[in-house]
Amino acid sequence: MTPSVAEKINNYENTNRLFDRAADALGLDPEMRLLLKTPFREIQVEVPVRMDDGHLEVFLGYRVQHNGARGPMKGGLRYHPEVDFDEVRSLASLMTWKTALVGIPFGGAKGGITCDPGAMSLHELELLTRKFTSRMGFAFGLHRDIPAPDVNTTPQVMAWIMDQYGARYGHTPGIVTGKPLELGGSPGRLEATGRGVAQITELAAADQGIPLKGARVVVQGFGNVGSYAALFLHQQGARVVGLSDVRGALWNGDGFEVPAIFAAAKAGGGLRSAGARELSNEELLEQECDILIPAALGGVITRENAPRLQARMIVEAANSPITTIADAVLNERSIPIVPDILANAGGVTVSYFEWAQNIQVFTWEEAQVNEQLTRIMARTYAEVMALVRERGVALRTAAFMIAIERVARAERLRGGI
Numbered sequence: 115m116t117p118s119v120a121e122k123i124n125n126y127e128n129t130n131r132l133f134d135r136a137a138d139a140l141g142l143d144p145e146m147r148l149l150l151k152t153p154f155r156e157i158q159v160e161v162p163v164r165m166d167d168g169h170l171e172v173f174l175g176y177r178v179q180h181n182g183a184r185g186p187m188k189g190g191l192r193y194h195p196e197v198d199f200d201e202v203r204s205l206a207s208l209m210t211w212k213t214a215l216v217g218i219p220f221g222g223a224k225g226g227i228t229c230d231p232g233a234m235s236l237h238e239l240e241l242l243t244r245k246f247t248s249r250m251g252f253a254f255g256l257h258r259d260i261p262a263p264d265v266n267t268t269p270q271v272m273a274w275i276m277d278q279y280g281a282r283y284g285h286t287p288g289i290v291t292g293k294p295l296e297l298g299g300s301p302g303r304l305e306a307t308g309r310g311v312a313q314i315t316e317l318a319a320a321d322q323g324i325p326l327k328g329a330r331v332v333v334q335g336f337g338n339v340g341s342y343a344a345l346f347l348h349q350q351g352a353r354v355v356g357l358s359d360v361r362g363a364l365w366n367g368d369g370f371e372v373p374a375i376f377a378a379a380k381a382g383g384g385l386r387s388a389g390a391r392e393l394s395n396e397e398l399l400e401q402e403c404d405i406l407i408p409a410a411l412g413g414v415i416t417r418e419n420a421p422r423l424q425a426r427m428i429v430e431a432a433n434s435p436i437t438t439i440a441d442a443v444l445n446e447r448s449i450p451i452v453p454d455i456l457a458n459a460g461g462v463t464v465s466y467f468e469w470a471q472n473i474q475v476f477t478w479e480e481a482q483v484n485e486q487l488t489r490i491m492a493r494t495y496a497e498v499m500a501l502v503r504e505r506g507v508a509l510r511t512a513a514f515m516i517a518i519e520r521v522a523r524a525e526r527l528r529g530g531i
């Protein structure tokens with residue numbers, strides 16, 4: 115599963131290759147390409163934390179604000195040992211294209227801290243989050259840059275950011291999205307990314323001649339995105355046959371009783387199911403299935419395992435789960451890929467609703483949130499498919515083309531370049 119060094123070290127280059135493919139199809143001029151590829155601002159901060167045992171640990175925190183032509187920059191914060199500038203830069207750029215693709219008035223940003231949250235106490239995580247916010251907060255802003263959850267960052271982490279930011283700049287719930295409901299979070303935000311993944315999966319499966327009822331689905335990762343995607347797909351009639359988390363994978367050819375596994379995992383019991391066969395995460399990806407949904411980390415489908423995958427369709431719930439080389443292999447094998455910027459855009463869409471509610475100091479009903487989310491996802495999917503049919507390009511290229519054209523238009527209209 116580990117990508118080869120050549121594939122791993124160039125996250126941002128990989129993303130830019132996807133950008134270039136779409137920019138070529140659009141005939142985008144060299145100056146605009148340069149402008150759109152260059153991040154607006156990149157910040158690194160030192161984050162010193164006095165750990166529970168009394169020793170001082172110094173972490174590194176990052177924020178890359180990629181593009182703000184269409185609105186305040188928006189994107190998650192990731193806590194993980196492999197976080198670095200290259201990864202954050204790549205994810206920030208994806209956020210620019212994702213927000214443009216779904217047509218919400220945001221640009222793109224991403225951040226993170228290189229740390230191992232699994233080895234830290236809640237108290238240490240709170241100190242880490244507060245120190246990061248006090249040092250990075252100058253770059254945030256209700257109309258400048260709004261962080262959100264990503265890998266290993268929860269509504270509780272968002273609450274600490276809001277509290278720390280508010281202590282210096284005044285109460286500003288909209289400074290961060292993905293908050294707990296009690297602090298101005300939006301109904302439906304927790305489920306939103308998984309809900310959008312499930313909706314797009316059903317639409318794309320139908321177009322590929324795969325009826326969702328009874329379709330064999332494999333989901334890698336059982337965190338926020340993967341668990342809700344699996345739950346909704348189960349509810350929609352799919353047969354979820356493979357599941358995994360960082361500790362390993364489970365297989366049940368008859369289909370899992372996902373709600374029971376979901377409830378046990380949320381109660382802190384990890385991923386367990388009586389009678390399931392245990393697999394490694396690497397093996398899970400290579401099992402025969404109708405729909406493979408990577409929903410954990412980036413770079414898990416590589417040039418090594420792409421030739422061995424036996425899925426009829428792949429839906430990128432995670433960001434960048436497929437390296438560009440693997441993407442080419444899968445295109446060659448005619449395995450359709452629903453790209454991340456389309457498949458997982460439900461999260462940032464409801465983050466937009468949360469921000470809008472915070473600014474209005476008004477809370478929507480959950481039904482309204484879900485209805486608006488469903489409308490935006492369906493419209494976006496239809497726009498991408500229309501371009502796929504018109505130009506004969508892959509879904510990823512079509513999605514990037516739509517997004518790049520929108521950001522380029524905003525840059526030209528603003529002028530000053």
Ligand code: NAD
Pocket residue numbers: 263264265266267307334335336337338339340358359360361395409410411412431432433458459461462
């Ligand atoms: P999370 O921290 O809630 O969950 C991550 C899951 O991946 C956990 O179950 C973890 O055990 C599992 N995992 C970690 N390493 C693994 C490995 N090597 N093999 C298998 N499983 C592994 O994170 P999340 O918020 O669900 O994010 C998952 C992906 O979705 C990321 O790529 C993230 O960027 C993307 N994403 C998240 C959101 C969001 O709203 N949270 C929105 C869009 C995209």
